[in-house]
Amino acid sequence: MKNALVIYSGGLDSTTCLFWALDEFDEVSTITFDYSQRHSIEIEYSKKTVDIAQKIKNKKINSYYFNIDLSQIGGNALTDLNISVPKNRNEKTMSSEIPITYVPFRNGIFLSIAGALAEKNNISNIIGGWNMLDYSGYPDCRDDFLNSFEETLNYGTKKGTTGEKFKILSPLLKMRKSEIILFGKEHKADYSFSYSCYMGNAIPCLECDSCILRANGFKEAKLEDDFLVRLKKEQE
Numbered sequence: 538m539k540n541a542l543v544i545y546s547g548g549l550d551s552t553t554c555l556f557w558a559l560d561e562f563d564e565v566s567t568i569t570f571d572y573s574q575r576h577s578i579e580i581e582y583s584k585k586t587v588d589i590a591q592k593i594k595n596k597k598i599n600s601y602y603f604n605i606d607l608s609q610i611g612g613n614a615l616t617d618l619n620i621s622v623p624k625n626r627n628e629k630t631m632s633s634e635i636p637i638t639y640v641p642f643r644n645g646i647f648l649s650i651a652g653a654l655a656e657k658n659n660i661s662n663i664i665g666g667w668n669m670l671d672y673s674g675y676p677d678c679r680d681d682f683l684n685s686f687e688e689t690l691n692y693g694t695k696k697g698t699t700g701e702k703f704k705i706l707s708p709l710l711k712m713r714k715s716e717i718i719l720f721g722k723e724h725k726a727d728y729s730f731s732y733s734c735y736m737g738n739a740i741p742c743l744e745c746d747s748c749i750l751r752a753n754g755f756k757e758a759k760l761e762d763d764f765l766v767r768l769k770k771e772q773e
């Protein structure tokens with residue numbers, strides 16, 4: 538029996554991973570973090586996507602939720618409300634430096650907790666929507682980091698040293714945003730409740746880096762954004 542744990546924020550990339558995982562693995566679990574992010578609304582939306590995914594794939598998903606208050610560390614625009622989220626930047630500017638939306642070692646922290654949960658439940662595959670192209674500024678989204686963390690998990694756990702080894706899978710790592718969307722659609726991804734905006738309001742701002750990358754991705758894929766289509770219908 539192949540099982541997997543998806544690190545699942547409810548955003549576009551992790552939603553794509555979830556739908557892919559449901560096709561690839563017999564048993565799928567998700568782990569979602571409330572880390573006092575500005576956009577914690579994504580957690581409520583993520584639950585709706587899990588419901589939809591279970592219906593579409595006719596498969597039960599085991600969902601886990603964790604609270605870790607990363608605002609105690611702060612120093613970035615996602616967990617410190619006094620730091621502004623950059624707006625209206627083009628993709629070139631976005632990738633020119635590590636942005637202020639970088640949350641210190643967030644993926645390392647998430648992977649540690651995901652690893653511990655996976656060890657307890659004897660889940661060998663940990664999946665995440667990390668991407669090197671769109672977020673070239675985030676050091677904890679790179680293959681070097683993910684490969685070394687996989688090794689770390691296998692060195693530092695009972696499961697890794699005496700049982701089946703961990704694998705960290707990053708199917709989206711080298712895809713453009715449009716390729717991620719098209720890949721998701723091949724796996725019947727429904728993005729109606731997948732939320733990407735850093736601002737955290739019910740209606741996406743369409744100006745932050747995350748909104749802009751998403752909009753460019755749908756445009757390049759020549760598709761309408763399911764989330765915006767749903768909003769429009771609800772407003773009619």
Ligand SMILES: [Zn+2]
Pocket residue numbers: 733734735736741742743744745746747748749
């Ligand atoms: Zn936004």
